Amino acid sequence: MAQSSVIHVFDQGDYSKHRLVTIPPTDPQPLSPSSLRLRTRILGQTTNNLTYANLGFALGWWDVYPIPENTPAPYNDRSKYATIAGWGYADVVESTVPDISTGSSVYGYLHVGTGTWNVSIEQTGMTNQILVTSPHRQHLWKIYNRLSVHPSLEKLEKGNGQDVLGWDALMTALFGTSYNLSTFGFAWDDSLRIHPMGEGEWSAEDANIDDALVVVLNASGKTGMSFAYALRHARPKAHQPRTIVGVGSDKSRPLLEQSGFYDEVLLNGDAERVKELVGKEKPRKVVLLDFGARPGAMASYTETLSSTGVPLARFFVGGDNRPAKPSDLMQARGERGEGVQVNANTLREKGIEVGGEKYFTDFDKAWGGFVNQGAIKGTKLVWNEGMEGWEKGWEAFCKDEVRSDEGRVYRL
Numbered sequence: 001m002a003q004s005s006v007i008h009v010f011d012q013g014d015y016s017k018h019r020l021v022t023i024p025p026t027d028p029q030p031l032s033p034s035s036l037r038l039r040t041r042i043l044g045q046t047t048n049n050l051t052y053a054n055l056g057f058a059l060g061w062w063d064v065y066p067i068p069e070n071t072p073a074p075y076n077d078r079s080k081y082a083t084i085a086g087w088g089y090a091d092v093v094e095s096t097v098p099d100i101s102t103g104s105s106v107y108g109y110l111h112v113g114t115g116t117w118n119v120s121i122e123q124t125g126m127t128n129q130i131l132v133t134s135p136h137r138q139h140l141w142k143i144y145n146r147l148s149v150h151p152s153l154e155k156l157e158k159g160n161g162q163d164v165l166g167w168d169a170l171m172t173a174l175f176g177t178s179y180n181l182s183t184f185g186f187a188w189d190d191s192l193r194i195h196p197m198g199e200g201e202w203s204a205e206d207a208n209i210d211d212a213l214v215v216v217l218n219a220s221g222k223t224g225m226s227f228a229y230a231l232r233h234a235r236p237k238a239h240q241p242r243t244i245v246g247v248g249s250d251k252s253r254p255l256l257e258q259s260g261f262y263d264e265v266l267l268n269g270d271a272e273r274v275k276e277l278v279g280k281e282k283p284r285k286v287v288l289l290d291f292g293a294r295p296g297a298m299a300s301y302t303e304t305l306s307s308t309g310v311p312l313a314r315f316f317v318g319g320d321n322r323p324a325k326p327s328d329l330m331q332a333r334g335e336r337g338e339g340v341q342v343n344a345n346t347l348r349e350k351g352i353e354v355g356g357e358k359y360f361t362d363f364d365k366a367w368g369g370f371v372n373q374g375a376i377k378g379t380k381l382v383w384n385e386g387m388e389g390w391e392k393g394w395e396a397f398c399k400d401e402v403r404s405d406e407g408r409v410y411r412l
Contacts, residue, residue, distance in 0.1 A: 009067060066136070067082070184354070
């Protein structure tokens with residue numbers, strides 16, 4: 001018997017206006033060939049989810065799981081309301097794919113809701129890797145249409161433990177962005193070198209961060225933390241930067257220091273102190289990366305570091321996650337000045353092209369090392385239940401009430 005389901009919707013112009021909506025039950029349609037019927041079980045929630053809500057108009061994130069047609073008014077208005085997806089695990093409820101059995105699980109960019117949904121898929125020829133081919137999703141970057149296939153969640157949890165699955169849901173995608181930037185964008189091997197944007201000329205010198213001073217803005221964010229870890233633990237020692245500086249807020253400083261990922265920990269207003277550090281250490285270059293820092297931080301550090309006489313390279317990996325109108329967001333991106341915008345999708349997909357199966361072997365080794373050493377020291381997983389928990393978590397992120405030492409994970 002069909003059951004009602006619950007989804008989370010928000011106003012497209014202000015994601016802080018949000019609510020849960022109950023969808024009336026409908027009988028499931030027969031599953032097409034080469035398709036899976038899935039139900040979300042575990043989701044991670046980070047500021048990345050707010051980025052998906054903010055920029056969904058530009059990158060198609062609002063269209064991945066469209067609001068169902070039988071959604072009660074007024075929330076059925078797709079011109080005003082939207083949903084976004086999240087990273088995590090789903091059960092395979094039904095399958096018409098010979099090699100994927102009912103009861104197994106998939107990891108990927110999943111529906112945020114309690115109901116089931118269908119995807120058509122194709123095999124990639126690589127172990128456990130499949131791609132979603134549903135027509136309405138083909139405008140998305142491939143990273144959002146890639147799923148990995150696993151045994152049942154019960155079997156995974158019995159073998160690995162609940163918290164390993166929690167870290168998977170919370171950070172695998174974010175860690176991947178940082179790992180790929182370190183491995184391919186800042187490649188120490190010419191055969192691995194890929195422009196961080198995915199296209200264009202990118203010389204060995206552009207990629208070289210040997211003896212560099214690296215400044216990570218929003219260093220307590222999970223992508224920034226992952227990047228600092230990758231620089232020290234997922235590349236040869238001879239090709240690591242000289243100094244990694246983590247920049248954050250007063251509230252995040254204890255976490256930054258406890259993590260052990262940074263050689264120096266400074267605050268958003270400490271640009272002059274980094275300038276002094278550059279004068280003292282005399283690095284070959286300064287690499288400044290914005291992982292979604294508070295407004296003004298990138299501009300302040302850019303202005304100060306530009307006056308050191310040491311070559312400065314700027315990279316944008318994240319953005320301001322505060323609710324904003326599309327026009328304001330695009331204006332802000334246009335005003336931030338010269339620099340390299342990191343494209344997480346192209347870095348990953350070109351990395352897969354370069355490495356093939358070895359890409360996944362190497363990534364799994366790096367990710368396993370990160371999790372096995374305790375992931376981010378001082379950060380604890382906070383498990384929550386159901387869509388009500390997801391909604392409360394969303395509200396906490398909107399109000400900036402989520403502690404930097406928390407990792408929020410949900411069982412649906």
